[in-house]
Amino acid sequence: MIRWLLWLLFGIALGGVVHLVTVLALPRFAEQSAYARLVPVSPVNAMVQLPAPAADSTLLPLMDPAFAESVCRYDLGEGPLKFVVPVTQAYTSLSFYTREGVAYYAINDRAAGRRIIELDLMTADQRAELPENDEMTAADRLIVESPGETGLVLVRALAPEPGFMPMVRETLAKARCEASPPAQDKNG
Amino acid sequence: MRAADACGPRRVGMSADLVRRSETPGGFLRLLLGMLIALTVAAVLGLGATYLSVSGQPPFGTLQVGAWQAWPRSGTATIDPYAQAVLIRSGALPVGSGDGVAFVTRRTDDVEPLNARCETVVRGITPAARYWTLTVYDEAGRLMNPPELRQGFTSQEIVRNAAGEFEIVVSPRARAGNWLPVARAGRYMLVLRLYDTPIGITTPSGPGTPMPAVIQRGCPA
Numbered sequence: 001m002i003r004w005l006l007w008l009l010f011g012i013a014l015g016g017v018v019h020l021v022t023v024l025a026l027p028r029f030a031e032q033s034a035y036a037r038l039v040p041v042s043p044v045n046a047m048v049q050l051p052a053p054a055a056d057s058t059l060l061p062l063m064d065p066a067f068a069e070s071v072c073r074y075d076l077g078e079g080p081l082k083f084v085v086p087v088t089q090a091y092t093s094l095s096f097y098t099r100e101g102v103a104y105y106a107i108n109d110r111a112a113g114r115r116i117i118e119l120d121l122m123t124a125d126q127r128a129e130l131p132e133n134d135e136m137t138a139a140d141r142l143i144v145e146s147p148g149e150t151g152l153v154l155v156r157a158l159a160p161e162p163g164f165m166p167m168v169r170e171t172l173a174k175a176r177c178e179a180s181p182p183a184q185d186k187n188g
Numbered sequence: 189m190r191a192a193d194a195c196g197p198r199r200v201g202m203s204a205d206l207v208r209r210s211e212t213p214g215g216f217l218r219l220l221l222g223m224l225i226a227l228t229v230a231a232v233l234g235l236g237a238t239y240l241s242v243s244g245q246p247p248f249g250t251l252q253v254g255a256w257q258a259w260p261r262s263g264t265a266t267i268d269p270y271a272q273a274v275l276i277r278s279g280a281l282p283v284g285s286g287d288g289v290a291f292v293t294r295r296t297d298d299v300e301p302l303n304a305r306c307e308t309v310v311r312g313i314t315p316a317a318r319y320w321t322l323t324v325y326d327e328a329g330r331l332m333n334p335p336e337l338r339q340g341f342t343s344q345e346i347v348r349n350a351a352g353e354f355e356i357v358v359s360p361r362a363r364a365g366n367w368l369p370v371a372r373a374g375r376y377m378l379v380l381r382l383y384d385t386p387i388g389i390t391t392p393s394g395p396g397t398p399m400p401a402v403i404q405r406g407c408p409a
Contacts, residue, residue: 007222011229018234019241026242026273033276053331055372061329062280062290064381065339066321090344091319091383095284101276104265106284108384110318147265154281158319158383160344 027100034060035073035099035152042073045081047155047177049169068169070155072177077149080122080180087115088171091158096121096144098151105144112142119144120180121153153177238273246271253399255299256291256380260387263289280329288317288383294327294375296402302377304332304370306407307359310378312400313352317385319343322356324368325377333371341366354400378402 027033037060042048049070053063063069074081085094093108094117109117119142122130127145157172159165241247247270251258262271263285275282283290295301302308314320323340324332331339346354346366357363358378360370370376380400387397 003218004222004225007226008229011226012233014226014230015233015237018230019237022235022238023242023269023273026238027276030273030276032279034279034281037279052335055326055331055334057330060280061278062325062379064321064323064379065331066323066342093284093287093383095281095287097281097284100272101281102265102267102272103263103282103284106263106286108287110384111286152281156287158321158342160319160342 033099034097034101035150038071038073038152042071044073044075045078045177045179047072047175049173052165064156066160067156067158068165068172069157070172070175072153072155073150074121074146074153074177075150076121076123076126076146078179080120080126081177082180083117083119083121083153083175083177085117085155085175086171087112087117088157088168090160090164090168092117092172093156094119095154095156096146096151097154098146098148102147104147107142118142121146121177122180123149241270242273242277244274246274251397253291253397255293255295255297255402256399257293258289258291258387260285260289263287278329283381288381288385289387291380291382291399292377293380293402294377296404298404300404301375302358302402303404303407304360304373304376307357307361307363307405309403309405310356310358310400311353311403313354313398314343314380314400315382315385315387315397317343317382317387319383320381320385321383322368322378322380324358324370325379326372327375327377329377332376333369337369337371338367341368356400357405 041059047070049068050059051057053065072083083094085092087109091109093106095103096105097103107117121144124145127143155172155175157168159168245257246259246262248268249259249261249271251260259271261267262275262282293302296308310322320343321340326332333339341356346356348354354366356366356368358368358370
């Protein structure tokens, strides 16, 4: 009898391990993740505006209909990316997500403190390779470090009243994500 | 899970008798059987617990104010693995903590589920934020209403009383004031998103956080 109880205890302990492993592994294998949903509509390293959410749209659940949203699905394998986002009248923000959906950074227009939000997105390695006394980088640019090479950047702009939406979408259409003018050029 | 625990020993007992009766291959068979039982228990318990914990709401780090729930850590890099699994299964992107915080409710203050048949009032004030939006979704997180109807309010559209409080009426029938229609039948949820707010990041937030009350005011039979 003891033997079987031991097997049972072993099974329970193993169950705990199975539970932890599956929870931790789930983000890597989720087929319905936001990233996977956006793959068909967003080219890599380009800013595209998302359609307005609608009752029958299944692109992403729980989108805020008061916002115009653009997404840049990035891959830093070729080098850092530069983001240029014009600030709209009411409220503009950039949210950075890993491929597994972790919101690792977000900034809004007030925190950026300018009419145009400009920043560079790079991996830790790419940042380490930046020339140290690059004044441009140090003083003027906001640098965001991506935990991985791929992910999503969501640019969101609020239309405080529905009438503002066309104007907000027009401004948001000017948002860009593109290969950084390489800092390496200055180096040599 | 308890059920699995309970049937484990019964099965073991029966099998043990069986094994004892067959004398010759005893040890090996018992080992095989033990392993089989352990693996079955592990699979049922482990996968069951995973399924239960990642379906529905994130189990940890909930900030509850009245009927409203928020998961401020879900908008940061320090999100716990359970919340991450819940989010990635739903396909939604959390509001980043530098952006704002989202409060969700599927019920009234009296723990009645939000029902599109009834008239529900969202009344009071919100925590400090540059803007906020209140949006009505169905249970799957899709917008509740067709495009010609209002999906929600922004803080700028709201009519407030002299004390600065607002009252939004969520109802299938038109109402004066801040009327938020619900065009489809069934349960729904409300999401109040605060943008550019100290809630959840810099200020300790808890039951003292001012959130609007959610009250059911009438429900035709």
